[in-house]
Amino acid sequence: MTHGLTDAQFYEMVASFLGPFYVALAVMNGLAALYIWRTGQTRGWFSVPLPLVGKKIQITNAQIWLLVATVFAILGALAWSAGSAVAALSLPSLWRETINKSTGPVIYSVGTTLGLIVLYFFRSFFVRPAVAWWIWNLMWLFLGLSMTDRDFYEIVAKPDNVPIVMLVFLLAFFTWLGTSQAVENDRRAERGEPPREKVNDEKVLVWPDLVYTELICMIALTAFLIFWAIALQAPLEEPASSVKTPNPSKAPWYFLGLQEMLVYYDPWMAGVVLPSLIVAGLMAIPYIDFNKKGNGYYTIKDRKFSYAVFQFGFLEMWVTLIVLGTLLRGPNWNFFGPYEYWDAHKVEALNNVNLSEAIWNKLFNMSLPGTPALENWPVLLRPFGQFLGLLFGRELPGTLLVLGYFIALPPVMALTVFRKFYSRMGFIRFMVMANLLLFMAALPIKMVLRWVFNLKYLIAIPEYFFNF
């Protein structure tokens, strides 16, 4: 996309985006300051002593946001002036190098998980409007400062990747919106008050209260779509050719979480079984969530378990995997840092081993047991016999582990951590939940096994396309 552009041409192109971008951020902060001031939410944050006059000046939140707006306005002006100024509006190259070098699938996945855990436990801090607004501003600033990096721009500004950037910001906003209401409702519950939604339950007529809201939403959305359609042209690459395989070849962005799972599982798991289980598991949610509380209002404390499972599944295992698969996976599905050039010749050593190889070759110093010949078996039954022979012969260690995981763990769970759940859910519902949870956990477990032990497959029967 930026190929064939000189640096000056590239910066000119970025400037035409960054100018309006920073001005929009300035307006956003200016409006926030105005809103705080007009609604009487001005608070003094700290005071600055003036030694000459001998007085102290109160600095308020509205003034700070106005200052932030001014900074963005200056950045906008610099960006618009184009030329060499735009190049200066970037993260220091040392930072970018460090980010590139220190990131990888492990850091990324563990880091986002830890981030979510921190956000969860300190949620009452992070939902405070001032804190959330700082983070919101920093996210946009990070995007703006990164756009002047050619490699970053190349990936993020790809037309079909723009929705993912939008998704990230929208999810940040709506997660804040939902969590802040949940935190408030939980506080109210502690004081013995009903949730906020209960207070506001007077009835109003749908005409005009709802139909006008809908009309305004439709007009705003139409305007937004037309703006988007004019600003960004839909991609159209070269005509299809079955001989020129692009590298990387990627599915549409919303399936890239599944494509990322291919690193850890074979297609039959990552492409068929796990997606089917995601759909089935979503459908099962209302029937396995026996908790009657938390119906019709935002809350976390009333339904901690279901909340945590869903958030982990949606935000971590669906959305962040999509972001990883789309923005950080390059040629040959290798990991590339956000500011790294997508070099098709980058080589990553793959020295993953199967559990059976580790056990027979390394531990017992033997060669792998072979496939049973079963010559006197009927032809029709021979594949069954050979498959089972491999499963309980060569692959016995992995088979035992997997069977133990799916068959022995549910009863253990029912007797220990999920004792109360089991007694309230009954056998079938508990088994459905336990197995769905185990399948869900199978992905992070396999990830960790890969990172720590270079494990390829627990059960490896490529003869029958059965690798797990």
Next chain:
Amino acid sequence: MPSLSDIVRESQIWKSVFRHPMPVDRRNRIVVMLTNFFLHLHPVSIKKQGIALSYTWCMGGVTFFLFLVETVTGVLLMFYYRPTVEWAYTDIQMLRDVHSLGIMREIHRWGAHAMVITVWLHMYRVFLTGSYKPPREFNWVVGVFLLLLTLLLSFTGYLLPWDQLAVWAITVGSNMARATPFLGHEGPGQQLLTLGGVDMITNASDARFALLGAREVGEETLNRFYILHCIAIPLAVALLLAIHFWRVRKDGGISGPL
């Protein structure tokens, strides 16, 4: 002297369409909801918190509106598009370079991406407010089907421009199907399905073949995806949407604390 708007509103034509005076008083604001086909999806009155934007995020409504946008722009695009290997790419090129309605393609594509996002956000909101809990369990299930169909709509539409991006994305996506257990020709258990030593599941009879209509993404696939994208899936979505909205009303309207 009566104003023009009075004359129009007193005319027989107007009165035959709108069977009540302007909805400016309480009575007529109720009547309008009951007599207008497009408004009768709504109840007459509603709890104030049920329509608070901070509660609903408006994402279900936005998704439905995007579906309507996709339908209208999609119909317009169909006028200019022929789903054949020979013409598909050229027709899209013409939409970009020649036709004045070409912007419809941008609106259609970005609207489709937006719809995928808003349907996720709608599900997210419904989960966070626990709105899938009784008596709304089944409507959540209908919603999951709609989510799945939205993704399939987007996926089938992705192929239609017939450029490198389209063909390889669909190739990568549909390659998964060849690993379907028992039903894919590279899936576990495939060798177990043999008749007299002949494989029943081959690359010309497996799940991937059913999806593509051929061994590789080609002419048959384009035709198949076009029909799925323009007719089969939209019809299924329309039916499920009707059920989804109907159930919202029947299950007690928008959720709220008991």
